[in-house]
Amino acid sequence: MRRERGGQRRSNRGGGRSSRGRGQRGRGDRHGRRHPRQSAESGNQRERIAIESGDLVLIDQFMLANPQFIEKMSAALDESADVKTDLITEYGGKVINVTCGTYRIERDPFAYTIIVHPEGDSLDSAPEVVKEATDSIGEINVDTRCLAMLDRELLDDSSLLERYQQLWFSGQDKACRDLLRDNGGAVRYGFRRDGDELGIYQVPGEDIICLWPKNIEELRAQNESQGEQPEA
Numbered sequence: 001m002r003r004e005r006g007g008q009r010r011s012n013r014g015g016g017r018s019s020r021g022r023g024q025r026g027r028g029d030r031h032g033r034r035h036p037r038q039s040a041e042s043g044n045q046r047e048r049i050a051i052e053s054g055d056l057v058l059i060d061q062f063m064l065a066n067p068q069f070i071e072k073m074s075a076a077l078d079e080s081a082d083v084k085t086d087l088i089t090e091y092g093g094k095v096i097n098v099t100c101g102t103y104r105i106e107r108d109p110f111a112y113t114i115i116v117h118p119e120g121d122s123l124d125s126a127p128e129v130v131k132e133a134t135d136s137i138g139e140i141n142v143d144t145r146c147l148a149m150l151d152r153e154l155l156d157d158s159s160l161l162e163r164y165q166q167l168w169f170s171g172q173d174k175a176c177r178d179l180l181r182d183n184g185g186a187v188r189y190g191f192r193r194d195g196d197e198l199g200i201y202q203v204p205g206e207d208i209i210c211l212w213p214k215n216i217e218e219l220r221a222q223n224e225s226q227g228e229q230p231e232a
Helices: 036-046 068-076 081-090 127-131 153-157 158-169 173-180 216-226
Strands: 003-005 048-051 055-060 094-097 101-108 113-117 119-123 137-143 146-151 186-189 196-202 209-213
Touching: 048 055, 048 146, 055 081, 055 137, 055 153, 068 081, 068 158, 081 153, 094 137, 094 196, 101 186, 113 119, 113 127, 119 186, 127 209, 137 146, 146 153, 146 173, 153 158, 158 173, 173 186
Parallel strands: none
Antiparallel strands: 003 119, 048 101, 055 094, 055 146, 101 113, 113 209, 137 196, 146 186, 196 209
């Protein structure tokens, strides 16, 4: 498998905008809904993660609004990175050391995989990358269907977390996600409406992180037997 590094870095904002005019509609089903593949590709083009601390945080989106989590993070503001990592782990998150830079997310709802990789790397074959991700580095539960991905240093911004919390408890879920995006974070859905238990794997020696459901074969068989489309 060949991965090429290079190319110009693109801005976190405005990526992947469609060139279709306003009067044109994307291809979807007869009800006007987009196919899961189209929705996934749209998200893949949009989402970026800016890592400045060298620590990538994966955590359920709700935890960023959890009052106890916010209180403990605020109290640990002057503590070491290890103390903060322990707190993130306590609330179901995972901290992964990666090289500083901008990362893209490739989510495939048909293969049930999420790949986080440096923006300058071109992945020739996502299935081959997944096969190479042999280092198991933990797991994460996504109860709200949405996984937040961000730089650990963002959690030192108490005002950001308070704003996120206000938006969350006022029912503005999309505004929460946009707030993370505007601050260099990203969000991606899991694969089931009732939540996922995702295994986290890394390609040895590379800053490539892969996630997929621990019950992936059961999930595939269930959807095939019921004739269901994967979650977009």
